[in-house]
Amino acid sequence: xxLLNSKPRLYFLKTVIHLACLLTAGWVFYxxxxxxxxxxxxxxxxxxxxxxxLNVLVLTLxxxxxxxxxxxxxxxxxxxxxGLYAFFFAALHILSFLWFDLxxxxxxxxxxxxxxxxxxxxxxxxxxxxxxxxxxxxxxxRRMGRSWQRLxxxxxxxxxxxxxxxxxxxxxxxxxxxxxxxxxAFLLWLRKEKLKxxxxxxx
Amino acid sequence: xxxxxxxxxxxxxxxVTDESLxxxxxxxxxxxxxxxxxTTFSPAANALGWFGDDEKEAAAPxxxxxxxxxPRPKDLVLTAEKKVISYNNFYEFGTGKADPANNAQQFRxxxxxxxxxxxxxxxxxFDFDEIMKWINLEERIYRLRCVEAWSMVIPWVxxxxxxxxxxxxxxxxxxxxxxxxxxxxDQMPGQRNxxxxxxxxxxxxxxxxxxxxxxxLTLMAVGVYGKTLPPxxxxxxxxxxxxxxxxxxxxxxxxxxxxxHEPPTTWNLSAPHEYGFYANVNPKxxxxxxxxxxxxxxxxxxxxxxxxxxxxxFNGYAGEVAALYNNMDLSKYY
Numbered sequence: 001x002x003l004l005n006s007k008p009r010l011y012f013l014k015t016v017i018h019l020a021c022l023l024t025a026g027w028v029f030y031x032x033x034x035x036x037x038x039x040x041x042x043x044x045x046x047x048x049x050x051x052x053x054l055n056v057l058v059l060t061l062x063x064x065x066x067x068x069x070x071x072x073x074x075x076x077x078x079x080x081x082x083g084l085y086a087f088f089f090a091a092l093h094i095l096s097f098l099w100f101d102l103x104x105x106x107x108x109x110x111x112x113x114x115x116x117x118x119x120x121x122x123x124x125x126x127x128x129x130x131x132x133x134x135x136x137x138x139x140x141x142r143r144m145g146r147s148w149q150r151l152x153x154x155x156x157x158x159x160x161x162x163x164x165x166x167x168x169x170x171x172x173x174x175x176x177x178x179x180x181x182x183x184x185a186f187l188l189w190l191r192k193e194k195l196k197x198x199x200x201x202x203x
Numbered sequence: 204x205x206x207x208x209x210x211x212x213x214x215x216x217x218x219v220t221d222e223s224l225x226x227x228x229x230x231x232x233x234x235x236x237x238x239x240x241x242t243t244f245s246p247a248a249n250a251l252g253w254f255g256d257d258e259k260e261a262a263a264p265x266x267x268x269x270x271x272x273x274p275r276p277k278d279l280v281l282t283a284e285k286k287v288i289s290y291n292n293f294y295e296f297g298t299g300k301a302d303p304a305n306n307a308q309q310f311r312x313x314x315x316x317x318x319x320x321x322x323x324x325x326x327x328x329f330d331f332d333e334i335m336k337w338i339n340l341e342e343r344i345y346r347l348r349c350v351e352a353w354s355m356v357i358p359w360v361x362x363x364x365x366x367x368x369x370x371x372x373x374x375x376x377x378x379x380x381x382x383x384x385x386x387x388x389d390q391m392p393g394q395r396n397x398x399x400x401x402x403x404x405x406x407x408x409x410x411x412x413x414x415x416x417x418x419x420l421t422l423m424a425v426g427v428y429g430k431t432l433p434p435x436x437x438x439x440x441x442x443x444x445x446x447x448x449x450x451x452x453x454x455x456x457x458x459x460x461x462x463x464h465e466p467p468t469t470w471n472l473s474a475p476h477e478y479g480f481y482a483n484v485n486p487k488x489x490x491x492x493x494x495x496x497x498x499x500x501x502x503x504x505x506x507x508x509x510x511x512x513x514x515x516x517f518n519g520y521a522g523e524v525a526a527l528y529n530n531m532d533l534s535k536y537y
Contacts, residue, residue, distance in 0.1 A: 035505035039290020039300055040353060042499065042509060096506075101499065103511045108494070116492055168492065171351070172298060172401025172473065 006074045013078050021085045024052065025092060032100075042100040049096060053089035054162055054180065057129075060086055061159060061187045080136055083155070087129040094126060118168035125161040128154055153198060156191065160184050265430035270340035270360045279344065282355035283503040284428045290501070291435045292349070293454055295384065295391035298401040303435035310390055310434035312455075317440065321381075321461035324372035331439050335425070337370065338362040342429075343422050343443070348484045348518045350448035354498045359443055360426030365417040373413065373461045380416040381466035382409045382442060383458035403473045409453035410466035410480065411444065412527075420445055420523055446517040446524045448482045479537040483528070484518035488537050 028048050032041035037048075060082040067075035098109050113123050132152055134140075141148050163184050167177040188195065275281070293303035296310075315331035340360050348354045368380065386394060386406035393400025415421065422443040425432060432438040437454025444451050450470050460466070470478035477491050486496045500510045517524050528536075 029506075033505045033507060035503060035508075037505075039286045040499070040501055041505050043300075043353070045506065100506045100509055101511075103509060105511070108497075112494060115489075115494075118492055170298075172294065172403055175298060175398050175401060 010074055010077055014081055017078060017081055017085065021088065046093060046096050046101060049089050049093035053086050053093055054166065056082055056089055057086040057159055057162065058183055065190050084133055084136060087133040090126050090129055118165050121161050122165040125158045125165060128158045156188060156195060159187065265433060267430055268340055268360050268426045270342050273342040273344050276344055279356045280502045282357060282501055286501055286503065287355060287357055287427060288433050288436060292449065293435055294401045294403060295393040296435065297393055297399050306392055307434035312434065312439040315439050317456060318458045319371050322374045322377035322463055323461045324374065326371065338366055340425065345443060345445035346518055347445065347449055348498060348514065350450055350490060352493060352495060352498045354500050358428055359422055359424040360429065361422045361424035361443065363419055364421045364423045365419065367423060368416060376463040377461035378413055379462045379464065379466055380411050380413060381460040381462050382453045382456050384453055385455050385457045403469055407453060407469045408466065409451055409468050414527055418524060418527065420520060446484060446520040448484060450478065451482050481536050483533065484514060485516055485533055486514040488534050
């Protein structure tokens with residue numbers, strides 16, 4: 001019964017995720033393009049996309065603990081889609097920085113990536129998300145075998161790196177970044193056994 | 204100095220003001236913040252920003268000021284008034300750029316006392332209304348360069364700080380001038396709650412060397428766009444030092460002290476390697492975390508109407524102020 005019911009529910013859930021992410025991304029872009037998004041629409045847009053990437057990534061890492069807790073294995077099947085949307089928002093975040101903030105000054109973009117530790121970190125995390133997204137297909141999973149899981153465990157590094165990127169980017173530290181540190185610590189603590197095993201293998 | 208060429212056909216302040224539009228937009232953004240957080244399903248998203256974000260009664264209307272107007276410069280486009288009064292750094296009312304406009308509308312700016320003390324022949328505490336009788340107001344159109352690499356062009360109304368300071372006959376040991384913002388946690392949520400106030404020390408303090416304070420460009424502003432300052436812009440009385448990063452231009456001042464030593468300044472206390480005492484605008488001295496070589500000029504317009512312009516030494520006022528810093532290593536005294 002469970003199996004029979006789960007397919008339409010899964011499609012419904014995925015449709016909701018698609019709509020929520022795409023409509024949000026498009027709507028804020030429209031607001032920013034028409035100067036209806038705060039005093040500095042460029043900064044608002046960059047921050048909004050960046051925070052959305054972080055929020056969706058947090059959500060992605062909540063999927064397996066929550067589905068285990070609620071005994072809803074079907075939810076696991078939304079995890080890849082959420083991960084891809086985290087990458088999608090991260091890409092929009094960087095693209096709007098390069099295009100609207102730096103006005104496509106590629107030289108300045110590269111020098112900022114190299115010179116500014118918080119941008120270097122953000123970029124590193126983005127490349128990691130890109131690698132995970134490219135290898136997220138079933139075919140890649142089959143082809144890569146066991147190394148696929150090893151690669152995708154790097155998601156546990158991406159989250160703290162992104163939170164540090166956020167923390168370093170703000171002028172005064174107290175506040176939201178600390179909440180994200182707490183969330184990150186909690187999500188990693190839930191996986192402490194897995195992470196311990198992984199670290200032991202490396203050593 | 205700015206080139207002053209009067210052009211009667213140029214738009215007046217009223218043409219660029221549209222308060223109803225600005226209020227609508229605020230509603231809009233609020234709606235979006237909610238929608239955004241809801242769609243990303245994250246309870247933590249913007250959670251802090253929601254504290255105390257209830258729509259409150261609008262502030263007392265801003266008074267129209269009598270002042271000597273400055274002709275609109277032909278080489279500068281003014282930043283729209285709605286941006287000037289809705290995009291603010293005033294951590295006493297929250298760290299978000301829209302927080303001050305949202306949280307400061309009930310701020311009481313009358314009665315308002317200013318204490319002037321320290322190394323001067325005369326000192327005392329004065330009512331703001333009394334101070335206003337001592338001076339003549341004039342308009343000054345200044346570029347404002349934020350340390351965060353954005354800038355605005357703002358028509359302030361005020362008077363040269365020197366005019367006020369000279370009345371108190373500072374002594375020869377008055378080498379610096381220190382300023383202090385009101386400390387009133389009841390009215391300022393950021394002072395009450397460090398999570399909302401960014402964790403910086405309050406009251407906010409700033410300072411200038413006495414020759415900087417006495418410089419004719421250094422302005423005490425009481426108005427913007429022809430009317431009294433709204434609370435989020437530092438009502439009733441704020442400093443404007445156009446060749447320094449915006450955080451030097453302290454808001455809602457209650458105390459001015461002549462001192463014989465360099466006074467502590469808030470952002471310098473918070474992050475000394477990032478924010479110096481001088482904080483002169485300088486494209487060659489990067490902030491440790493971002494370049495200061497160029498800035499985005501906020502005038503009006505959306506994503507496709509942006510300007511990134513090169514940052515100028517002393518924010519373009521080098522002709523007037525560079526002599527203050529002869530033989531000073533500007534990268535050491537940043």
